[in-house]
Amino acid sequence: xxxxxxxxxxxxxxxxxxxxxxxxxxxxxxxxxxxxxxxxxxxxxxxxxxxxxxxxxxxxxxxxxxxxxxxxxxxxxxxxxxxxxxxxxxxxxxxxxxxxxxxxxxxxxxxxxxxxxxxxxxxxxxxxxxxxxxxxxxxxxxxxxxxxxxxxxxxxxxxxxxxxxxxxxxxxxxxxxxxxxxxxxxxxxxx
Amino acid sequence: xxxxxxxxxxxxxxxxxxxxxxxxxxxxxxxxxxxxxxxxxxxxxxxxxxxxxxxxxxxxxxxxxxxxxxxxxxxxxxxxxxxxxxxxxxxxxxxxxxxxxxxxxxxxxxxxxxxxxxxxxxxxxxxxxxxxxxxxxxxxxxxxxxxxxxxxxxxxxxxxxxxxxxxxxxxxxxxxxxxxxxxxxxxxxxx
DNA sequence: ACCTGAACACCGTTCAAGT
DNA sequence: ACCTGAACACCGTTCAAGT
Numbered sequence: 226x227x228x229x230x231x232x233x234x235x236x237x238x239x240x241x242x243x244x245x246x247x248x249x250x251x252x253x254x255x256x257x258x259x260x261x262x263x264x265x266x267x268x269x270x271x272x273x274x275x276x277x278x279x280x281x282x283x284x285x286x287x288x289x290x291x292x293x294x295x296x297x298x299x300x301x302x303x304x305x306x307x308x309x310x311x312x313x314x315x316x317x318x319x320x321x322x323x324x325x326x327x328x329x330x331x332x333x334x335x336x337x338x339x340x341x342x343x344x345x346x347x348x349x350x351x352x353x354x355x356x357x358x359x360x361x362x363x364x365x366x367x368x369x370x371x372x373x374x375x376x377x378x379x380x381x382x383x384x385x386x387x388x389x390x391x392x393x394x395x396x397x398x399x400x401x402x403x404x405x406x407x408x409x410x411x412x413x414x415x416x
Numbered sequence: 417x418x419x420x421x422x423x424x425x426x427x428x429x430x431x432x433x434x435x436x437x438x439x440x441x442x443x444x445x446x447x448x449x450x451x452x453x454x455x456x457x458x459x460x461x462x463x464x465x466x467x468x469x470x471x472x473x474x475x476x477x478x479x480x481x482x483x484x485x486x487x488x489x490x491x492x493x494x495x496x497x498x499x500x501x502x503x504x505x506x507x508x509x510x511x512x513x514x515x516x517x518x519x520x521x522x523x524x525x526x527x528x529x530x531x532x533x534x535x536x537x538x539x540x541x542x543x544x545x546x547x548x549x550x551x552x553x554x555x556x557x558x559x560x561x562x563x564x565x566x567x568x569x570x571x572x573x574x575x576x577x578x579x580x581x582x583x584x585x586x587x588x589x590x591x592x593x594x595x596x597x598x599x600x601x602x603x604x605x606x607x
Numbered sequence: 608a609c610c611t612g613a614a615c616a617c618c619g620t621t622c623a624a625g626t
Numbered sequence: 627a628c629c630t631g632a633a634c635a636c637c638g639t640t641c642a643a644g645t
Binding site (some may be wrong): 361371377379380381382387 | 437441487492514516517519531552555557558559561562563565566567568569570571572573576577579586587589591595599600602
């Protein structure tokens with residue numbers, strides 16, 4: 226039971242975030258939703274930011290810990306599917322996406338570990354694509370950063386409305402991810 | 417004099433934002449810094465968000481309205497310089513960057529116009545690079561979106577600490593921009 | 608037309624106290 | 627070890643009033 230209150234607080238905070246944005250996530254509302262007083266959260270988290278970091282960490286771990294695609298798919302398809310999944314996650318859960326990549330003053334362990342794990346999985350996918358000659362050669366961490374930066378930027382611009390203005394001649398974040406992979410085929414590593 | 421109070425409020429709000437993040441931008445602090453009462457802002461802006469939108473609009477217009485590089489430089493260098501400038505702006509003024517691409521509930525005209533202008537300038541630079549055979553063929557708006565998404569994502573990931581963890585084998589946002597342009601040379605439009 | 612001061616309903620956080 | 631209720635210093639916003 227001692228753990229369930231903590232979990233309930235995280236769960237209710239995430240629910241309030243989705244429903245009403247960060248402004249709706251007050252400790253009073255979280256406590257009320259979890260059936261405790263408005264300052265019970267202080268027995269489980271240092272402060273409000275610490276609670277939000279727990280929400281972000283749980284979300285990032287969940288997102289990047291999804292199914293590793295079909296295990297024997299083409300490596301480049303695996304990488305593409307992973308990035309499409311990333312974009313889809315951002316567009317479906319904009320508040321969780323923004324929270325995850327938001328401002329963190331006192332670095333949180335839970336969130337940091339989740340971020341490191343997510344990057345490691347992506348780097349492995351890039352290495353496999355490179356080994357199959359389907360991605361540019363070079364430091365796999367750097368190629369992974371390139372791919373992630375594009376997917377992240379496309380998603381963030383789309384969410385903030387800075388990507389498309391009129392419907393004409395514009396691209397969805399998924400389209401932009403595909404465009405990058407088309408560029409990859411132009412500079413394949415023949416090895 | 418009637419206009420100067422409004423301008424002073426925008427100016428002081430931007431200063432407070434840079435100094436202490438969005439939490440430091442309270443209408444009371446803005447009013448105090450501008451030498452007016454804490455609710456004088458309501459005579460110039462509908463609410464706090466409207467004031468922040470004015471800050472963001474001014475900032476975006478200033479950023480994208482910079483010098484158009486050397487006028488007779490290679491088109492691809494012009495495009496590259498523009499994106500490097502974008503990244504440098506984001507890293508030097510993280511709070512303004514995040515504000516500009518933040519949450520806007522009631523769409524603001526000033527900010528919308530600034531965003532449209534910025535995109536238009538970028539599309540022109542892409543068209544020039546395409547005409548010189550230095551950028552991939554296709555809808556210039558879509559190629560511009562690809563380039564902007566990468567620069568934006570690289571900057572945002574760097575700011576949130578999700579780009580590099582250890583110093584080893586990682587890339588700066590500027591490096592990632594360069595990497596994209598290297599991919600461009602692999603799929604040049606021969607026209 | 609622009610500004611002020613008091614007031615209202617909120618919020619994060621602290622603290623003494625309870626089991 | 628976990629929780630409560632009162633309290634404190636804030637905040638955005640509204641409103642009646644002043645020039």
